[in-house]
Amino acid sequence: MIKNRVRELRQQKNVTQIQMARDLQITRQTLIAIERHKYHPSLELAFRIARYFGKRVDEVFLWEEDGD
Structure with a gap:
């Protein structure tokens, strides 16, 4: 299983989901799913x-x- 620290790192950087999604040129929905x-x-x-x-x-x- 692949886990990630995206939410944790984003919050540490004090960036909103909207801003990060814009910066990465992805949708906010994609970021939420990640x-x-x-x-x-x-x-x-x-x-x-x-x-x-x-x-x-x-x-x-x-x-x-x-x-397994």
Whole structure:
């Protein structure tokens, strides 16, 4: 399962969902889905999100094994 820290990092940066979505040129609905772990962004968008926060991709998106 892939988890992410997008909401946490966005709040630390004190940026609204609307502003972040505009900055990344995505819809607010897409950002909401990412933050709720309902949508996994493309690799390109994952890199753009990581760069937005000044982080590496693996610092924003985390792989958690489900125990299988």
